[in-house]
Amino acid sequence: MNSVGGYDIEDIKPGLSVSAGRTISEADIVMFAGVSGDVNAVHLNEEYAKTTAFGGRIAHGMLTAGHISAVIANKLPGPGTIYLGQTLRFKAPVRAGDTVVTTITVRETVPEKRRAILDTVCTVAGKVVIEGEATVMTTSSKA
């Protein structure tokens, strides 16, 4: 552990995994529209959204992706992590009321660069809604 409660690069090994769940609320969608500026009607207008292939309002993909950022920053590697990159494949819609479970799994580490590649998956009721990978830099116990 580093001084702020996160993992040093020497602490994490491929296969180490953490999950956290969070229910997406209508308030989250409204606030994300505000902070992002993404006011697409499919997120905010139920009557329009009903006419689309989604059949109703959906959450912003980047809002659900924010949960990945959270689990990385809060848990694995946790405080002290610097986020270098993320890939996201949006596989299925998320709606208000859905509980998103985000799982971060260490795929590989490059200790000499203090870097790790993490598999990042979000599911709703067991179905993948986002998959991708994160690249992070963390602290070293040798620094």
Add this chain to the structure above:
Amino acid sequence: MNSVGGYDIEDIKPGLSVSAGRTISEADIVMFAGVSGDVNAVHLNEEYAKTTAFGGRIAHGMLTAGHISAVIANKLPGPGTIYLGQTLRFKAPVRAGDTVVTTITVRETVPEKRRAILDTVCTVAGKVVIEGEATVMTTSSKA
């Protein structure tokens, strides 16, 4: 244009580009911490953040990335777009008060699949803070 004001796939060609600017506020950072759950001290605790390599609080990378979602959803291809994927490389920090300019440029289109690949770049004062690419599906004038 489609019926909701976005571009059909037949309307967009490689090189077509739009930009939009937005100033990141302290309120955006606080609200993004709430909706994402990413409460990393580097975003919320100025005294701690001053001790890090960043020298002060920074915005969440995924908050700035939300601007990419917004310009795609609002402008290019605009309403009617389905977001399929995004890659993000976080190149430099963004702070409250910074004005982020997000530029979306069509790299290629696959009309028969109604898909487009977009280059997505966010800059602050001309310096790249996020770069990556988006994959989207949009409407067709032939549908």
